[in-house]
Amino acid sequence: MLYGSKVILRTLRGDDLPQLIALHNDASVKSLAAMHQFPVSPELEAAWLESILMDKSNTKAYFGIESITSGLLAGICFLQNINWVDRIAWFGIAILPQNQGKGYGREALDLIVQYGFEALNLQKICLYVLGVNLAAIKLYKQKGFVTEGVLRNHCNYQGQHCDLQIMSLFREEQVL
């Protein structure tokens, strides 16, 4: 477990299923985060959760973001596609709408970046973000992430094409 002052990053659990179904069916989260774009049934979500809980590939580290105040799951964040030769991983995060804007995302990012660089000995953390996702881009830049490239008009956002940015952070660049 990774402890912050507002959130704890912990493993996902079977009893997180209701919050995960809500997260993965929320239209605003779905449109901003690169996730399964179709409606998610309880059965499909349970199968996805099972695959995460039982994963032995050593290529992904998924965390539940638990609010210390409520004790409930506020969102998820993860490092995936971990490449042990290049020492690179891809970051993702999604927070339930009612928990956004409370500082949980910033703290979760700090905790998982520290975990990636120190516990996993990564040299670089990468992410994809929609060009229209100004809140997330601001958060990532404040952490030290730099835009490496732009895939132009690569994604659909609410019926319009928009850019997809690739951002990355080296261990030495992180803002502590």
Ligand SMILES: CC(C)(COP(=O)(O)OP(=O)(O)OC[C@H]1O[C@@H](n2cnc3c(N)ncnc32)[C@H](O)[C@@H]1OP(=O)(O)O)[C@@H](O)C(=O)NCCC(=O)NCCS
């Ligand atoms: C983007 C996201 C991870 C940020 O997490 P959060 O807990 O809401 O953000 P925080 O409260 O920690 O705030 C961090 C920064 O995000 C920005 N931010 C957060 N909520 C915002 C909002 N509603 N409007 C504008 N900016 C916002 C602010 O810049 C804030 O920095 P500030 O405190 O200096 O103003 C979260 O809102 C989220 O999951 N959104 C939907 C899914 C998504 O976009 N995932 C990222 C895909 S790359």
